[in-house]
Amino acid sequence: MNLALRDIRHNLGRFVLTCLGLSLLLGLVLSMIGIYRGLVEEALSLSRTPRADLWVVEAGKRGPFAESSRIPGDTREVIASLSRVAAAGSLTYQSVEALRSGGKLRLYVVGYEPGRPGGPENVTAGRTMGRSHYEMLADVKSGLVLGEQVRLGRNVFTVVGLTRDQVSSGGDPVAYLMLQDAQRLQFELEPPVARREAERGAPPATTDVVNAVVARVAPGTAPGQLVEAVGRWKHLTALSQSAQEDVLTKSVVDKSRRQIGLFTVILLAVSSVIIALILYTMTMDKVREIATLKLIGAPDATIIGLIIQEAVAMAVIGFSLGALLINLAKDFFPRRVILLPGDGLALAVVVLVLCVLASGMGVRLALKIEPAVALGG
Amino acid sequence: MAASITTPPLVDIQNLSKSFGQGDGRVDALKHIDLQVYAGQVVGLLGPSGSGKSTLLNVIGCILEPSSGRVALDGQVVYDGRWLQKDLRRLRLDRIGFIFQFHNLLPFLNVLENVAVVLEIAGAGTGPARQRALELLQYLQVEHRREVMPSSLSGGEAQRVAIARALANRPRIILADEPTAALDSERAGVVMDLLRKVAAEQGAAVLVVTHDEKIFDRFDQMFYLRDGMLADIDGPHTRSKDVAERR
Known part of the structure; x- marks a missing residue:
């Protein structure tokens, strides 16, 4: 029985909204990478x-x-x-x-x-x-x-x-x-x-x-x-x-390139903090359920699996939606936005790693929850 | 059902103490507790708030480490000055069933899954786990609600499902924390009758922490906990005296 899937299904609306918010954020990161590539490509196109x-x-x-x-x-x-x-x-x-x-x-x-x-x-x-x-x-x-x-x-x-x-x-x-x-x-x-x-x-x-x-x-x-x-x-x-x-x-275009590059890094850092907070809050919301699972004898792996699987699902859905969004919107940008498959793949891996790392806060919290919480003690 | 004199107690606690803090801030939550609960017995644990009821339940449930004493569960010594079992989680999973005041069903699983999850955690396959869960729901007469989410259950139904979950791995010991506090008299009586049925038919020892006077007559024996000390109530509420007599 996949607990993460059941939990997502139970809170589907909230999960979808969270993924949508994350997708906007990741779409923004992807667009910055695309703008960065576009800037370099535009600068080079005239000379090429x-x-x-x-x-x-x-x-x-x-x-x-x-x-x-x-x-x-x-x-x-x-x-x-x-x-x-x-x-x-x-x-x-x-x-x-x-x-x-x-x-x-x-x-x-x-x-x-x-x-x-x-x-x-x-x-x-x-x-x-x-x-x-x-x-x-x-x-x-x-x-x-x-x-x-x-x-x-x-x-x-x-x-x-x-x-x-x-x-x-x-x-x-x-x-x-x-x-x-x-x-x-x-x-x-x-x-x-x-x-x-x-x-x-x-x-x-x-x-x-x-x-x-x-x-x-x-x-x-x-x-x-x-x-x-x-x-x-x-x-x-x-x-x-x-x-x-x-x-x-x-x-x-060096300064513009560096400016966009730095902004992309900042956006990624902000995204990681937000992802960590989302996962932490999601875990906080499940304190009693996690305590109950622990009390009835669920191993830590089951609890960690629940959190990490939700984090991975959020990363995959958030990134996919973000990528779709930016692919649909890229032609409306005043300057070229170039989305290279390699960049997308690299960001997907980074987001996946970030989500798993960010879920560490939630996992740490979950592991600290005492089974006695389920008894109200 | 009266307990057999020849069988060893399923819960055997001797000279158990539990303190929190040190020095002037030290609080003795439990003081030299002796308690035995036998197979087939339903025992009530009463006491005012802060008397140590939950602490005792946590110790028996292997959630809280005692400060001293000896704890044996289902014939196996699990604590004697230190934990003797490495895997307390597995011990809880296999030997102890928990029932909570507010049932604590997992809100994201339906009724059937709430029962089956314990079996799956214990290593049962999905099919056998669902089959056993279905049998338990039939036994507790809530099988018709198997696909429903816990939020749609009445208090009595939710508590029956919680009992089914507690019985899933055929535990010998059932610990119930205020299982009837959120129920009216009729439903509280039904839940207690179910616990008595489980104790009788499955040979389990049931320990119930409660303040609920309307179920006092359902206990084989009651203990009163005050200031961390346990007293046996030998009065009109005690249905079966044989265990007390033996003690």
Whole structure:
């Protein structure tokens, strides 16, 4: 006869409510882990989109994500001319705010050269960029739809394609423009400013500037060799793809990552305390029954089994409900929530262990209950 | 049923004392108690609150260790200056049945399970345990309530189920703590008659702690406990004198 099951059935409403409360808590822990993963994934997605082996940026900089970087527009030709480079592409990166439906729309604009490394490989709707100006590919998270027109700077761009999972490390959806359009958006001066610059004798501002050049190396070539080769030029710095990802995770999103990580740990600690209190209270409620069981000769193992089985049931049901809840809700989060099976499994094990450990308080209480309590003495 | 003179007592307590605390704070709850309860006998233990009734019941039930004296249960010495049995839990399970004032049925088990659980704890399989529990419920005439939860039972029914549970492992000793306190006269009489029936038919020794005057005439012998000392009541309430005469 399974006493835990009978006790759960007897207090089903209270048990279900407790599990529901626990599931919300564990759902929160799971969502924090998902947000953490999402943050890292989002930070890396932009650097992974070009599928580059090499990033070339301004000398002494760790750009274009960690620091600003400006290099001449012809750098791409220079890099492409290196013997072990298979392909190279110029890129610009810029945060902009556009007006849309009376509200503000934040976009992270990436300028790239179609046909060269740097742009998205696929679009989920519409078409990829052609050779025309004033076209845009936008991430679905921007809310933009195919054919919609958006004013950026002095020009109006038409959305011709939609991408997915393309966001900046700050969470802004990415909009891809033709390189020249993006260059003008970023580097072209407003007419009054340009006139003032001309009047004071300054040379005309050039827009032939990019933030980075990405390159793919020829098969059989180690990116490190090219990093070393480009590093010999004093005006450029080269980073391998792994170095770029390190910069992003250990520098750009490091504080956010650590903040979320710490918050997750705190949540887990709070969860353990709550689980322990729930189990302790559940045991407190059964003092007389436990005393009766002891008096009629039930061994400690029966009493411990009752408490631990309830703890395990609570952990399993609470976690399963929490996981289900967060799986249903994850798409409503403003930023990506990535739930990896490994993370879920690890949390399930942690919760199970926590519940068993937390039930220690209840078990300790149960073992201290004197059988005489059943007699009222 | 009168006890046989030749059989040894099922509960045999000699010179038993129990103190709590030390020095000036020492309280002598039981003082040099001698008590024998024989098979088939229903014995009442009376006394005011704080007289040591529950302490004596706890000692006989192997829940509380005496300070000195000798305790033998079912012919086996379990305490003689120290516990002589390693597994007191098993001793309780096999030899002693408990009946409580408020029946103490487990609220999350139905009537049948409340009786069967004792048998399962003792190692019986589910099938035999349920079969024996059913027989006991039939014996105590509450079989028709076997699927009901304790909260739905009347006081008298709950106490019958409690008696069935106490009898599950065929114990030779039954300890009852105020078993009729929560019942009216009629139901209290029924419960006491059942205990007498159990004692007579199963050869058990039944010791009942009570304040309930309406059941005094159901005892073979009554003892009065005052200030930790035991006195045999040899009066009109005592139904059977033979044991007292032998003593």
